[in-house]
Each structure stands twice: as C-alpha cells, then as structure tokens.
Amino acid sequence: MKKILASLFGIAVVGAAAWWLFARGNSAPPGSAAGADAAAGLHEARWYEPLPNGLVHCRLCPNSCRLPEGKIGLCKVRKNVGGKLYTLSYGQLAAVHVDPIEKKPFYHVLPGAQAFSLATPGCNMRCLFCQNWEISQSFPWQVATQAATPEQVVDAALRSGAQAIAFTYSEPTIFYEYMLDIAKLAKAKGLKTLVVSNGYIEPGPLRELLPFIDAYKVDFKAFNPQFYVDLTGGRREPILEAMKIIRASGTWLEIVTLLVPGQNDGEDEIRELARWVKDNLGPDVPLHFSRFHPQHKLANLPPTPFETIVRAREIARAEGLHYVYTGNVPFPEGDSTRSPATGEIVVERKGYFVVRNALVDGVAPDGTPIPGIWK
C-alpha cells in the first residue's frame, strides 16, 4: 500500500503523467472536515430502491444494506441523503499506479502489457488479511484523495502508454458508477478494461457492467464457507454465482486464492476448489495460488510455506485444470503458461515479467489455441 501511495504522491516514473494531471484536482487533507465535505461530492448511486420512512435499500452487493437517513453502508462509501442513495467515492482516487498486467495477476491477457491501475477508498468486505486495508477500510475523508473525472482518468491512462485500465487495490464494486463510466469511455478509446475484485456483487449490476469489461479477476478467498464468515465478513455463495455469470458472459475470468496457513490451505479444500472450478467454469479458467504474508489483523501468522503453494498447484493440475499458477513465490514453473496438449512452455515468465511469448494470435507452436485475450 505504501508503494501505491508513494507513486501517487512521489511521482513514480511510470505514473508521472497521471500524477501531473491529477495534481490539479481537489486534494482533501486526510481526516479533516474539509476532507469529508470534498469527499461528499455526491453522485447518485445506481441499484438502490427507496423504502417507506426514508429508508433506502442498496442492491449493489450481497450485504444488502438498508439505510436510514444520514447512514452510510458497510462499504463506507454509500450514504442515504434525503431518501436517495449517493456514492461518496465517485471521482475520488485514493491510489493510482501503472503496473505490469501480470501483477493483477492476469496471465492470459496481453502478456507484458501495462495496466493503468486505480482505486477509491472503501470495500464491502473486512478481510483480516487485507493487503490494502489503509484505503479499503477507510471512509473517503480518512485518506488523501485526488479528484479526477472519468475523462481525466482515461486521458491519463492513454498518456501513460498503458494498454488497459484496471480497477483494483480496494474493491471496485463499491465505486461501481465511477468504474462503469470510466470503462465505457476506455473501451471507446481502445483500452482494455480489467476488474480485480472479490466478486461480492449482485447479479443485476454485474450483468450491467460486464459488456464494458474485458477481463475479471476474482479473489476467491477460500472454498470453505466458514472462512468467509470468520475472516472476511462476506459469504461464499454469491461469489460462486458471480463467477458463473462472468464465465458465461464471455468476459475473460481468472481466479486467485491467497493461501493463509492453517485457514484455507488444506489439501482436501484445495481439491474441492479445483473440482468446483472444473465442473462449473471449465478446465481453461486460470487458477492462481498466492502466498500470504503476515499483515493487518493476521500479522501473528507465518507466511505460507513455499511447499504449500507448490503442492496446491500440483493438486489442481491433477484435478484437470489446464492453467494453474503460483504467486508471491520464486517458482518460475508456476509463473509460465504451458500448452495443455504437449506441456511445452508458450509464455515464459519470471515473476511479473514475460521472458518469452511463443504465442501467435493465441495459438501455441504445437497448434493448440490457448484461451485468453492476446491482442
């Protein structure tokens, strides 16, 4: 997280163009009343309904908040004002950076491309192991933000040389309207659009969004539903449903599961997850297993053992998944894409970097088409 903010306020080389543009926007001092006012540049929300007695019912995510006048939803960014629901985070950037697309991670989308990545404050989950808790668990007036219209964001992305815009770092679902407006503009300008999400979104808004999204990465926290209840504040079932909807829509889907030691890394659970993916989404959906590092409210746990990550990949491959990757570990075998027909490496990576790409229009040298977005 510090790196993200450093790029916003300290001018990282790749982010310089974006910073120059956003520096002219409204910057709200963190924690101040002025910050609260600036953040309350209210934008009426989509996907809500008014109820009797001034209540509103937000139908954007499965938290399904029913809010009295003046109250803010669990995500910290949607507020009932006068019987209407407003988003407090529209146009309020808390983080901007240009990242390798592999860092999202997307391994079957434009290998080697750069993704103009952005976030606003807030999240609809409360994961104890959140990597970006400083912005995801904050109200908009508790963090420094930069104002930027969708037009400014798309313009900055084009200037940066990125091939894609990624909605990421916190939870894009909670800045839905901003994301939707940016995505429509970005698509019109030839940029790819990427969502990096926990998948905790209702089917209606998801279906409305998907035509403007090229690729969706779901951080699927665990196959054990109790893990969701105990460690995230969310529920598993709506996310399974969302992944089916994404897959059926034609938007490219990749899944990442962070393996937290002793919590969701049992071999049986990993086997169940792989089977579910194969049976419900098909063997071509990439599944990434990522290493946990102690932080936020689970700073007492050790990092995930290297062997656990490697073993998870073996299990998922043995269950029939074609593309299983590893993340946050030095394991080139788990970084590279192989043809399922011959086992030949077709995209060789080291960490986030593409060393060699043998695909031609998505087809391997052995003639096997590799699913994804390749141009």
Ligand code: SF4
């Ligand atoms: S988006 Fe926010 S306000 Fe709406 S249901 Fe989800 S947590 Fe509640």
